[in-house]
Amino acid sequence: MNLTVSNEVTEQIYGPVEVNEDMTLSDLIALLELDCGFDTNKSDLYHNMDILNVNDDKDKLLKDLQIVDDDLLLIRNRITVVNPSELNDEEYVEQFRRELLQNQYLRQQLTAQIPGLEQMLQDRQLFFDRLSPVILQRRYADTAQLQSNPFGIPQDEYTKLMNDPETPENKKRLDELINQRAIDEQLRNAYEYTPEVFATVTMLYISLEINGQPVKAFVDSGAQMTIMSSRLAEQTGLSKLIDKRFIGEAHGVGTGKILGRIHQAQIRIETQYIPSSFVVLDTQIDLLIGLDMLKRHQACIDLEKNVLRIAGVETKFLGEADIPKDFESATTNTLKSTESASETSGTSATKTRQINAPQPGAVATPSTVPTSSHANTYPENTIKQLMDLGFSRNEVIKALDATGGNADFAASFLFN
Secondary structure (H helix, E strand, C coil): CEEEEEECCCCEEEEEEECCCCCEHHHHHHHHHHHCCCCCCCEEEEECCEECCCCCCCCCECCCCCCCCCCEEEEEECCCCCCHHHCCHHHHHHHHHHHHHHCHHHHHHHHHHCCCHHHHHCCHHHHHHHHHHHHHHHHCCCCHHHHCCCCCCCHHHHHHHHHCCCCHHHHHHHHHHHHHHHHHHHHHHHHHHCHHHHCCCCCCEEEEEECCEEEEEEECCCCCCCEEEHHHHHHCCCHHHCEHHHCEEEECCCEEEEEEEEEEEEEEECCEEEEEEEEEECCCCCEEECHHHHHHCCCEEECCCCEEEECCEEEECCCHHHCCHHHHHHHHCCCCCCCCCCCCCCCCHHHHCEECCCCCCCCCCCCCCCCCCCHHHCCHHHHHHHHCCCCCHHHHHHHHHHCCCCHHHHHHHHHC
C-alpha cells in the first residue's frame, strides 16, 4: 500500500511511500527517519490527527494501527507540555502562540475567525497585545479566585483595594482596572462584530509605463510631492534630465537628500500619456505619486470601485499578489495601528515636506544625511521625533532602514 507523508517541520511532502500492511511501526519509523527527515527526539508522528505512540506500539503492525492505503501521516514538532499553572500570563499566551505555529489544522480554523492572525503569529508582542485579553479570559474562566471580583485580579489584591479605595494609590489602581475592563470589552466586541478592522490594509498601487519601462507606482495622497527613485531614473533613461540645481533637502519630521528634479517626462497610464514632473531621491520606492500630480490631473481615488481615475482614464489598483514584494514586505513590518499615533501638521507627516531648492542658475551645495541601516548612525533627535508620534524605537529603526534613512518617508510608512 502507499502512504503520503507531510513533514510540517521542513514543509516537505513525500509520497507515495510504498509500505506493507504487515510492516511494524518501528520499521516504518526507520523508513521515515531515512527518507522523510523524521526525528523521534524532536518530532511526533500523527495519523488521523492522533499521535502514534512510537515507543509502546513499535512492535504493532500497520494494519493493527488502522493505517490503510492512501492514508496521510503528519510529522510535527513535539510540543513540550508545561503545567499551565506554573506559567505567568505572558508565558501562557506565548505557549498558546507556539502551539498554533505547530498545529496547522487549528491555525487554519482560527485564521478564518481572526483576520490578520498569520501576521500576529510572527510577532510575539503583537500577538500578546491583540489576543491576550481573550486568551486570558478563557484561562481564568473557571478559576474561583478570579470569579469573585469584577476585575479578574487576585482576591487578596481586590480586598486590599476595596478596604481603602479612597487613598490616592488605590484610587489610581482602581481607575486603571476600570479603564482596562472597558478596553478589554471593546476588544472582544471588535473581534466579534468588526473583525475586519484587524486585517492588514493593502497599500494602493497602479501599473504604468515610463519610456516603455513597466512601473508599479505607489499612490500616496498624503505625500506632497511626486517622487522617483534614482534607480528608476537610471532604468528609464531619465537620469540625464535630472536638474541638479534643485539639489536640497526635503523637510518634515526629518530630512532627506534631494538629488534634483526632472521637470517634465511622459508617463503612460492605460491609453493616456500624462506629462509629469518628479523629485528624485535615493529611496526604495521606485515611484510615488503624490498630491501634486493627483491635484494637477484632478484624480479621484475611488475605493468603492477600487480604481484611480486620472486625466480622463480609469485604472485598477493592483491586488495584493501584484504589489512589489521588496517594498511591501519592508513597509508591512513597520505599518502598525494608528489608533494611538499622533498626527503632525495635517493628515500625514509627509504632508509638510518642503524643498530647499535654488532658483534656476544658482548653485546649491549638497547636504548630507545618514543613510546607513545601522541604528547608531541615525540622528538621535530624528529617532526621538518619530518615537514621539507613538511608535517604539524598534519600529522607528525598521522604518528608517526601509526608507534609506529618510525620516520623512519613515513617518509616512508608520502612519499608513
